[in-house]
Amino acid sequence: MDVTMTISNAEESIIEPIKAFLKQISPKSSLSVERLYPAEKVQKTEEELAIEERRAKVDALCGGLSQYANPKLRKKEKDAWAMAVMEKYGVS
DSSP: HHHHHHEEOOHHHHHHHHHHHHHHHHHOOOOOOOOGEOOOOOOOOOHHHHHHHHHHHHHHTOOOTTTGOOOOHHHHTHHHHHHHHHHHHHOO
């Protein structure tokens, strides 16, 4: 029995386990496991690299002030804007 399988654009990390699995399930069969190709590594454009760099900077800043947070005031965060307007303008 011959089994020929071609998987293109596969993650490199899954190619070896697929080969091992195919050889294990049918050791007497002729398997063409050499036709498993890793995904092509596409070069990123300068714009994509700039976006990723910007996103990394923003992610690094997120939570940067968390050391100053007051957990007791978290419950009031949801209503903070409404409370400030009521306090400033006397609106109820």
